[in-house]
Amino acid sequence: MKAHSENPFFRRIRSFARRDSRMTAGQSQAWDRSAPVFCLQQKDGKLDAVAAFGREAPSYLEIGFGSGQSLAALAEQKPELNFIGIETFKPGIGALLMRIEAVPLSNVRIYYADAVEVLEQCIPDQSLQGIQIFFPDPWPKSRHHKRRLIQSPFIHLVAQKLRPDGLLHLATDWEHYAKGMMQVLSAEPSLRNLAGPGKFAERSSQRPLVTKFEGRGEQEGRAIWELQFARV
Numbered sequence: 001m002k003a004h005s006e007n008p009f010f011r012r013i014r015s016f017a018r019r020d021s022r023m024t025a026g027q028s029q030a031w032d033r034s035a036p037v038f039c040l041q042q043k044d045g046k047l048d049a050v051a052a053f054g055r056e057a058p059s060y061l062e063i064g065f066g067s068g069q070s071l072a073a074l075a076e077q078k079p080e081l082n083f084i085g086i087e088t089f090k091p092g093i094g095a096l097l098m099r100i101e102a103v104p105l106s107n108v109r110i111y112y113a114d115a116v117e118v119l120e121q122c123i124p125d126q127s128l129q130g131i132q133i134f135f136p137d138p139w140p141k142s143r144h145h146k147r148r149l150i151q152s153p154f155i156h157l158v159a160q161k162l163r164p165d166g167l168l169h170l171a172t173d174w175e176h177y178a179k180g181m182m183q184v185l186s187a188e189p190s191l192r193n194l195a196g197p198g199k200f201a202e203r204s205s206q207r208p209l210v211t212k213f214e215g216r217g218e219q220e221g222r223a224i225w226e227l228q229f230a231r232v
């Protein structure tokens with residue numbers, strides 16, 4: 001495996017589209033009030049979760065949480081756990097901050113940044129009990145497949161952040177991407193498939209809600225593919 005800085009995946013490829021959409025007034029007000037409280041800064045370097053959450057508790061990470069439906073629902077269901085979200089779409093973070101204020105939730109922290117950089121610079125190795133990535137951008141055109149997040153170097157990096165037995169949980173509604181995810185995860189020596197070799201997982205209660213992108217996939221008649229691997 002090449003060092004990260006030498007690997008083209010880490011040097012150039014962006015898995016997210018730069019969308020310029022504005023936050024709503026409600027999102028923008030929640031941002032002003034609550035981003036200073038709930039957002040973590042990539043520039044602060046390695047995360048001290050005990051300091052960030054003010055307590056010792058198992059930490060879970062969601063990468064690309066969109067508007068944060070699944071993250072907020074899980075955080076509400078499991079107040080004894082810490083949840084960290086990473087997202088590059090600012091209105092999505094605004095939406096999650098609105099939800100954090102409305103419930104209210106105290107066990108969520110957010111990075112407004114590229115997950116690859118946050119994993120490399122901020123998340124200590126073997127520090128997470130679980131990582132979830134639900135409906136990552138499918139980049140369906142073959143010339144865009146290189147922009148897909150779930151590729152070997154990324155999964156190798158992700159796996160390093162899990163504690164032994166920690167769970168990596170993925171879902172997608174794109175069959176071609178699902179098969180690619182299965183190949184990439186199965187080839188990562190530090191992960192084992194909880195459903196058995198080559199098998200997709202049953203729908204899990206760890207995904208408490210149908211997210212926006214899952215709902216869209218179902219409406220358009222696509223099946224949902226779910227993968228659950230544990231760190232060995």
Ligand SMILES: C[S@@+](CC[C@H](N)C(=O)[O-])C[C@H]1O[C@@H](n2cnc3c(N)ncnc32)[C@H](O)[C@@H]1O
Pocket residue numbers: 015016017063064065066067086087088089092113114115116133134135136137138149211212213214
């Ligand atoms: C198709 S959406 C799915 C959102 C949500 N998980 C859901 O199921 O509704 C994918 C999300 O991943 C985010 N994303 C893509 N690449 C990312 C990266 N490198 N770091 C952080 N977020 C990323 C995008 O901004 C987008 O909001």
